Amino acid sequence: MKHEAFPTAAANGRTALVLGATGGIGGEVARQLRTQGWAVRALCRNLPAANQDGITWMRGDALHRADVLAAARGCSVIVHAVNPPGYRRxxxxxxxxxxxxxxxxxxxxxxxxxxxxxxxxxPDAFEALHEDAPQRPLTRKGAIRVELERRLQQATETHPLQRSCRVIIVRAGDFFGPQAGNSWFAQGLVKPEQPVTAVLNPAAPGVGHQWAYLPDVARTMVQLLDRRTTLPAFARFHMAGHWDADGTQMAAAIQRVTRGATGTSPAVRAFPWWLTTLAAPFVPTLRELREMRYLWQQPVRMQGVRLRAVLGEEPHTPLDEAVRATLRGLGCLPGEPVSIKSGTDRGGDFFASTSHQ
Structure with a gap:
């Protein structure tokens, strides 16, 4: 196994396994860990044609325990950035x-x-959402996530016949970024690899919405990992990210950036939710999407107070700079686009990454 840039990383206990590294958040965390001197492994079913970003790619499936156990051998961190695609299964x-x-x-x-x-x-936990708010979801996917976190918390508890582990959970708004190809931003607001002629806004009029720039989220996770031994065994954090107070600011930022790059300003139109209603009986992903529409119909805001208490300040890229990098990465602006990694996993994206790439 080669780790050419940082040969002592593994010896220093800085080896991480990333599950979901071909997705948006998994890939970004993997790259930033590598930049910070970690030896990074990535488990995937289909190995890339060539080495990428100094990451060691291992063939395997996140659904096969033996594969995960083998890939994690000697690792001090496992990034669990996997979910079934399109809400399915x-x-x-x-x-x-x-x-x-x-x-x-x-x-x-x-x-x-x-x-x-x-x-x-x-809804009983909204509008201002804090880490210890009661978890009483109304959706099927919400109930699954509650059980997932329950199992993670249980795994951190000490039992006579069971080894424990540590867990860090980071919640953020809807992802956007150069590598977040499958996201609300890339699949809803604009069209990848096409000039921005219109912005489709899913938000209800006057309703705030929270966004998170993918590199900021990954940087937050890496910084928390550097402090992991000082954190509680089961630690949860919320990111403030970019708060769009009335549901229009993200669309306005896309207009500003596009106008600055091309001289023309795209129109802003309402997202056609009615179309998802018509197509939902025939398209499973759209049917599942309809269940999550409530996240666009009422404000849900995370403050990030606990995170700032630990890190001092939250990694935060200015909105227009982040939007410019995102549109360029998606191939929507003139210039060399960044290679798009498909798939994300976050707190509101309906285009989730494949679970066992």
Whole structure:
């Protein structure tokens, strides 16, 4: 196994396994860990044609425990950034995958890092959402995520016949970024690899919405990992990210950036929710999407107070700079686009990454 840039990383206990590294958040965390001197392994079913970003790619499936155990051998961190694509088969796949991650983390005395979601919470926890709010979701996917976190918390508890592990959960708004190809931003607001002629806004008029720039989220996770031994065994954090107070600011930022790059300003139109209603009986992903529409119909805001208390300040890229990098990465602006990694896993995206790439 080669780790050319940082040959002593593994020896220093800085080896991480990333599950979901071909997705948006998993890939970004993997790259930033590598930049910070970690030896990074990535488990996937189809190995890339060539080495990418100094990461060691290992063939395997997150649904196969033996594969996860083998890939995690000697790792001090496991990034669990996997979910079934398009909301499909959550009830069958989500919990078995996290059980495999837990087994590997307990075997290696490792820390699990999870990109959390807001699905866990119901309306009784909104508008201002804090980490310890009661988790009483109204959706099926929310109930699954509650059980997932329950299993993670249980895994951190000490039992006579069971080894424990540590867990860090980071919740953030809807992802956007150069590598977040499958996201609300990339699949809803604009069209990848096409000039921005219109912005489709899913938000209800006047309703705030929370966004998170993917590199900021990954940087937050890496910084928390550097402090993992000082954190509680089961630690949960919320990111403030970019708060769009009235549901229009993200669309306005896209207009500003596009106008600055091309001289023309795209129109802003309402997202055609009616179309998802018509197509839902025939398209499973759209049917599941309809269930999560409530996240666009009422404000759900995370403050990030606990995170700032630990880190001092939250990693935060200015909105227009982040939007410019995102549009360029998606091939929507003139210039060399960044290679798009498909798939994300976050607190509100309906285009989730494949669970066992």
């Amino acid at each position: 959550w009830s069958e796949l989500v919990l078995p995958m996290v059980d495999n991650t837990i087994a590997a983390a307990q075997a290696e005395d490792a820390t699990i890092v999870l990109p959390g979601t807001v699905y866990n919470y119901g």
